[in-house]
Amino acid sequence: MKMKIVIVEDDPMVAHIHKHYLEALENFEIVASIDNGYDAYMFVRDHDEIDLVILDVHMPKLSGLEMLKLLREEGNNVNVIPITAINDNKTISEFLDLGVIDYLVKPFSQERFNQAVYRCELKYKTFADHENLSQRDIDRVLNQHDSLDLPKGLQEKTLNYITEKFKPYKAQWVDVEMLTDLTNLSKVSLRKYLDYMVENNWIKKEVDYGTVGRPKYKYFIK
Numbered sequence: 317m318k319m320k321i322v323i324v325e326d327d328p329m330v331a332h333i334h335k336h337y338l339e340a341l342e343n344f345e346i347v348a349s350i351d352n353g354y355d356a357y358m359f360v361r362d363h364d365e366i367d368l369v370i371l372d373v374h375m376p377k378l379s380g381l382e383m384l385k386l387l388r389e390e391g392n393n394v395n396v397i398p399i400t401a402i403n404d405n406k407t408i409s410e411f412l413d414l415g416v417i418d419y420l421v422k423p424f425s426q427e428r429f430n431q432a433v434y435r436c437e438l439k440y441k442t443f444a445d446h447e448n449l450s451q452r453d454i455d456r457v458l459n460q461h462d463s464l465d466l467p468k469g470l471q472e473k474t475l476n477y478i479t480e481k482f483k484p485y486k487a488q489w490v491d492v493e494m495l496t497d498l499t500n501l502s503k504v505s506l507r508k509y510l511d512y513m514v515e516n517n518w519i520k521k522e523v524d525y526g527t528v529g530r531p532k533y534k535y536f537i538k
Contacts, residue, residue, distance in 0.1 A: 318345040319367040319440055324356040324383070325349070325399075326375045334370055334399075337429050343437060353378025357386055366394055368417075368436050373400035373407070381407065384414050395436045399424075441480070470512060474501075478509050479518070485537045491524065492533060510535060 321344055325331040331349050338344050347366065350356040354377035360366050373380035380398055387394065398411050399420045411419055417439065418432035466472060481498050495510070496503050514521045520536035 318343050319437060320345050320347045320365055321368045321370060322347060322356065322360060322366055323349040323370045324351075324353065324375065324380065325370070325372040326351040327372075330372070334429075337426055338433070340426075341430065341433065344433065352376040353380060353383040357383045360387060360394055361390065361392065364392075367440055368395045368397065368433070371396050371398045373398055373402050381410060381414075384411070384416075388414050395439070397432050397436065438476075438480075441483070467508075467512060470508060475509055475512070478506075479513075482519075482537045487537065489522075489534050489536050491535070495535065 321338060323331055323334050323338075323346060325334060328351075331351070335346060335349065338346055347363070348359055350359060353375040356369070356371075356375075357378055360369060371380045371384065375383075378386070380400070384396055384398075393415065396411075396414075396416045397418045397420060398416055399422065400407075401422045402408075403421045408419055417436050420428065420432055466475065478499055478501075482495075485498075490498075492503055492506065492510075496506055499506060501509075510519065510521070513519045514535075517538075519538055522534055522536070523531050524534045525531045
C-alpha cells in the first residue's frame with residue numbers, strides 16, 4: 317500500500333520540485349498539493365488517511381507552525397516534515413515539540429529529502445508490521461543507526477534495504493537464488509550481508525542437502 321502524501325507549499329516551483337522528488341520514489345502517492353495553510357489544515361483534518369505532510373512554514377492564511385499546532389490540538393498525529401529556510405532554534409524547537417518526523421532547511425539535496433521521506437516510511441511500515449517493537453525496531457524508527465558497527469565494505473543503507481525486502485518472508489526459509497532476485501544484488505555482495513545478519517542473529521542459516529548437486533545454504537527470516 318502506498319503512503320499518501322500532501323504537499324503544502326505556496327511557491328509553485330518549489331512544489332514542483334517536491335513532486336519531482338517524490339515521483340522518483342516508490343510507494344508514495346501525492347493526493348494533494350495546497351498553496352496555503354488554512355486550506356491545508358482543513359484538508360488534512362478531513363482526510364484521516366493522510367500519512368505524511370510536506371510542510372512549508374511561511375504561507376498565506378496560516379503558517380506551517382500554526383497549522384500544525386491546530387492539528388495537534390485536535391489530536392491529529394499525522395507525520396510532518398517541515399521544509400523551510402527558517403533555522404532559528406526557537407522555531408525548530410517548537411516543531412520538534414509537536415512531533416515532526418524530520419526538519420529540512422533549504423537548500424537541501426534530493427538525497428537528504430529522500431532520507432527524510434524514507435524515515436517516515438520506515439516508521440509507517442514498522443508500526444504496521446509489528447504489534448510489539450524490539451529495541452532494534454525502536455532504534456531504527458528513531459534513526460539511531462550510529463550504533464551499528466558494520467564490517468568494512470557493508471553499507472547501512474543497503475543493509476536496511478535488504479531487511480525491508482525480507483519482511484514479506486518472515487518466518488520462512490528462502491535460498492540465495494530467491495534472495496538475489498528479490499534484492500537485485502549479486503550473490504557475492506548479498507552473502508556478505510547475509511553473513512553479517514546471521515552473526516547478529518537476525519536470520520538463521522542452514523545447509524540444504526536435499527537439492528541435486530552441491531549443497532546450498534538456506535536462510536530463515538526471523
